Amino acid sequence: MMMGYSSAPIGARENSEKDVISREAQSPTATRERPQEEPATANVKMRAGDLRAFFGKAEVIKGISLPFPENKVTAIIGPSGCGKSTFIRCLNRMHEVVPGARAAGEVLLDSDDIYAMDPVRLRRRVGMVFQKPNPFPTMSIRGNVLAGLKLNGIRPDDPDGLAEKTLRQVALWDEVKDGLGRSGMSLSGGQQQRLCIARTLAMEPEVILMDEPCSALDPIATARVEELIHELQKQYTIVIVTHNMQQAARVAQYTAFFYMGELVEHDETNVIFTRPAQARTEDYITGRFG
Ligand SMILES: Nc1ncnc2c1ncn2[C@@H]1O[C@H](COP(=O)(O)OP(=O)(O)OP(=O)(O)O)[C@@H](O)[C@H]1O
Numbered sequence: 206m207m208m209g210y211s212s213a214p215i216g217a218r219e220n221s222e223k224d225v226i227s228r229e230a231q232s233p234t235a236t237r238e239r240p241q242e243e244p245a246t247a248n249v250k251m252r253a254g255d256l257r258a259f260f261g262k263a264e265v266i267k268g269i270s271l272p273f274p275e276n277k278v279t280a281i282i283g284p285s286g287c288g289k290s291t292f293i294r295c296l297n298r299m300h301e302v303v304p305g306a307r308a309a310g311e312v313l314l315d316s317d318d319i320y321a322m323d324p325v326r327l328r329r330r331v332g333m334v335f336q337k338p339n340p341f342p343t344m345s346i347r348g349n350v351l352a353g354l355k356l357n358g359i360r361p362d363d364p365d366g367l368a369e370k371t372l373r374q375v376a377l378w379d380e381v382k383d384g385l386g387r388s389g390m391s392l393s394g395g396q397q398q399r400l401c402i403a404r405t406l407a408m409e410p411e412v413i414l415m416d417e418p419c420s421a422l423d424p425i426a427t428a429r430v431e432e433l434i435h436e437l438q439k440q441y442t443i444v445i446v447t448h449n450m451q452q453a454a455r456v457a458q459y460t461a462f463f464y465m466g467e468l469v470e471h472d473e474t475n476v477i478f479t480r481p482a483q484a485r486t487e488d489y490i491t492g493r494f495g
């Protein structure tokens with residue numbers, strides 16, 4: 206397990222600063238170039254390029270470039286208000302739905318510009334799971350799983366088969382199979398969140414965006430969702446916002462640290478949590494601020 210965050214000594218602050226300085230002395234661009242390094246073994250499924258996001262005149266994402274390798278989990282961490290939710294909402298064009306909000310820059314899915322796509326079709330390819338489980342309150346469990354398709358006017362050939370398949374994927378089938386007609390709201394919070402993930406999966410997306418998907422869950426439900434993320438990455442590319450450092454360390458191969466609308470550092474997760482290049486990253490992960 207990558208538990209460097211909680212157990213490995215990160216070392217005295219002076220040392221790490223010296224490391225950074227000596228690295229910079231050897232090569233003036235070494236630390237700056239590191240985040241741009243491409244993962245050697247994975248394709249990049251999605252990529253933000255100089256992405257900017259505004260609410261009215263306020264620029265809250267200030268030019269972020271970040272690759273999302275295929276079939277990998279990328280975690281986004283950073284203090285409250287730094288722009289994590291805004292950033293991931295730009296990746297499926299949910300940001301621009303807010304009145305007065307706009308985005309600039311580039312987001313590529315495979316090699317296609319998402320801002321040239323039909324947003325409804327894009328959101329089928331890039332699904333989203335929210336912080337608070339939000340099953341449709343008037344719908345049954347089965348109805349919830351199929352709701353996204355219905356809203357998009359898609360009629361699956363075998364709706365019952367699809368509902369079973371996706372509920373199995375989120376490991377909820379055995380718990381609900383005898384009561385598929387029950388209200389989605391009759392489930393526990395953790396079950397509701399798995400139901401919402403099933404609703405996203407039923408759309409057969411390629412990328413799944415998750416904004417603090419476990420923040421309303423207890424440790425057991427959280428562990429189940431984390432196991433699920435681990436399974437899902439075999440088939441999907443996942444971007445997860447989390448305030449929980451251990452969670453990032455457990456589920457993500459890559460981690461990006463945001464601060465005040467900017468990307469401070471992006472690297473393999475174990476590097477971010479054991480030997481970050483930037484003092485601000487180290488301050489955050491060791492709890493010195495944020
Ligand atoms: N609807 C909105 N209108 C105006 N400003 C907004 C709106 N939503 C967010 N902001 C501002 O944009 C900035 C980024 O907010 P965002 O919600 O992306 O942060 P976050 O990193 O997700 O924070 P948290 O960890 O608390 O969820 C903040 O300064 C916030 O006040």
Ligand SMILES: [Mg+2]
Nearest residue numbers: 289290291416
């Ligand atoms: Mg947020």
